[in-house]
Amino acid sequence: MSQKPSEHLLAALEKIVGPKGALRPGPDQAPYLKEWRDKFQGATPLILRPASTLELSEILKLTYEADVAVVPQGGNTGLVGGQIPHPGGDEILISLDRMTHIRAVDTDNNTLTVDGGVILAEVQKVATDHNRFFPLSLASEGSARIGGLLSTNAGGTNVLRYGNAREQVLGLEVVLPDGTIWEGLRGLRKDNTGYDLKDLFIGAEGTLGIITGAVLKLQARPRDHAAALVGLRSPADAIALLAQARAAFDQALTGFELMSRRGLEFVIASFDDARDPLAAPHDWYVLLELSSTDQPGTLSPRLERFLADVLQEGLIADAALAASDQQRRDFWDLRERFSEAQKPFGGSIKHDISLPASKIAEFLERANDLVAKACPGIRPVPFGHLGDGNLHYNLTQPEDMDKQAYLDQWPQISRIVHDLVSEMGGSISAEHGLGQLKRDEIKRYKSEIEMDLMRRIKQAFDPKGLMNPGKVV
């Protein structure tokens, strides 16, 4: 059982990091204690901002000895409250925001070694500066930090081609709950010498240790891109199109995003510069993107031929090929505005789910039916990374309903959606993790055997339960 930290301990911890690295309660603490969607608000007697792995190690030696709990935090962009301490105010918050060194660039090995506090956009920039590409990319890349991104196994827009955050990592440095440092910063593509510790820390949301360093894989820099906005009749047709696009383009297929007509209409209504991309309206749209290291201009003609073929087959109803990089970005803007465009239309109940691609059409049909029965007039706005089987199944409120009355139904509606996802072999948290938000809910869907294995790992790595307690497991 963790203890309330004594004033003596707090003073000793402050001494480790110096005055720049410690924040007592007050306005300076505010940005660290609130999650940006406003779902979680925490409290802490002390925020520590160590400048090095060694400082962090010293911190955890003391907290471990004193049985005091800690909460690690990267860029505070998580969506499930994993990075926010509990309101009780007994947990020390440890921010990585001063551990921002690029430790090494190895272009022959295509690796980059960084501190856990480096911001994702900075990693992308360093890769580009060395004529390489770091593919992890998501909306919060300007503030999300590598340690947090790995601890949550972040997804984003490039998963189809490059995989999740997990796939971008060759090695890790982790400070364990008792302050010992696991030095696993290997730059190896093959290493079969025992259990895969790295992948255990990745996605553990800081409950097994704190990721302070990582060896990241760099990729060849794409030189050519092509994109099209495709109109279709149904999600089933979109899945068939995905299969054909995979067979034709393989790893050059870097984006395959599904959008519903209603969502597109919300975007067009919400943004002055948004235009209907095709002459006639269609029930469904796919944004299809190709990228490769080929000569610029190689992919667009290939995509054009492909689209002509599937149009002739009747698999798609219409398509617009991006004629320029600007038009390609415009297509992405449509897609990226989907979340924000829902705001003017009232409350939105959101789900971050995944399914086998083969189940998505059936899921959408059944889910739309079920939620309409539970809340007549509800407006589903599904969209997402269809190529990864990942849907943001967002549900906008009925037109004439009170927003709060609608949002009050979140638990019941989510229960319906998650039960169906689980029945169909899907996941109730595709990208965002469990954190505080889904920690209890997951028990409904995971077998007792799996929960037990997870608890055994937690017990093995953090026997005192001091590392981000009350999160995940």
Next chain:
Amino acid sequence: MSQKPSEHLLAALEKIVGPKGALRPGPDQAPYLKEWRDKFQGATPLILRPASTLELSEILKLTYEADVAVVPQGGNTGLVGGQIPHPGGDEILISLDRMTHIRAVDTDNNTLTVDGGVILAEVQKVATDHNRFFPLSLASEGSARIGGLLSTNAGGTNVLRYGNAREQVLGLEVVLPDGTIWEGLRGLRKDNTGYDLKDLFIGAEGTLGIITGAVLKLQARPRDHAAALVGLRSPADAIALLAQARAAFDQALTGFELMSRRGLEFVIASFDDARDPLAAPHDWYVLLELSSTDQPGTLSPRLERFLADVLQEGLIADAALAASDQQRRDFWDLRERFSEAQKPFGGSIKHDISLPASKIAEFLERANDLVAKACPGIRPVPFGHLGDGNLHYNLTQPEDMDKQAYLDQWPQISRIVHDLVSEMGGSISAEHGLGQLKRDEIKRYKSEIEMDLMRRIKQAFDPKGLMNPGKVV
């Protein structure tokens, strides 16, 4: 502490699998008890060949209750003795060779669900039958089984483009040491709902549980290939060529194999139909292969232009482009005959190591010096998957030395090589695992912290130490 199985237990175990599924000591046991390189010979009172996951679960419930140890085995193609019971004869051997069902093919989700005992070549065939591609490929694919391949995180010839066995898996079914079944057969590309159990079982060499089923990822089937045999001056030039080929071809680069002149001469001397591929001899060779889903005939001209450029730059000395699929296979034959071609030249001390690509040139120089000092006249024959940083650093004996006297030096020579690998941030087992062979040696190279974490996992999953004891950790 595990116990000797009683006759009563043996009879009960036999009853679970029926007469076809049980082998008592005798000639029928022989193929299961000997590793093919003849390094390990085991003994067991009973070999069990369950026909289903439920039978295996029943078996482990009984062995767990009786504190009896078990050794799981796939196709018995492992090279480090992980699948061979100890000679003491107290361990029950469990073979997966009757669990050979293809459970499901899902072409829309690009997945294949199989029993743990399915042979790799069969998986490849099913994929091809459905116009898909399963990329895991290695010399023993005609007998290696999926459960064993995943338990050892097998590598092979397609790692550069598709990753190790680990990367081919979306979900697992595992029978735990006490017989409970973990049903983790998910077909999801994104699922952030807790600790990554799957990757813990993959590569654990059957010490945490027995993999009885897997959801495997299928890939688009390549239609176009191109290959070249390139002559170069040095491994450093080969690394520079690798960087340029990556930038030019990205994921279309599917093979990048390094070969030394001496090895090539061994092949030419050992095989009647092997020819020197280039007009003049070169100190080093690279076999470079491209594959893609493009129209057949697209890649060869691209490769030709690339080679012309690097020839003009002076980075390579000569190159032969494969003019046909037959010639491409001939190039691969040269490479694949490297191991066998060493036999007529006497004893060979072998290493399966990996390093960051950026360190390989330096490693070869230093290692060759060190082993020549330890054993004058020793003949290094390094070759391997340079694109993965994986070298088979094989050392043929001096010309005029007694074979056994040379092989007796294996421990000293390997110590020199592995110490250098470790110093340079490499791995002493890139592909093959630890098993019995390297279980003690790894303690010299892994930190006590890492060994401790591995032991904690073993303790958490297999508290009685009954699951493949004396392997890995």
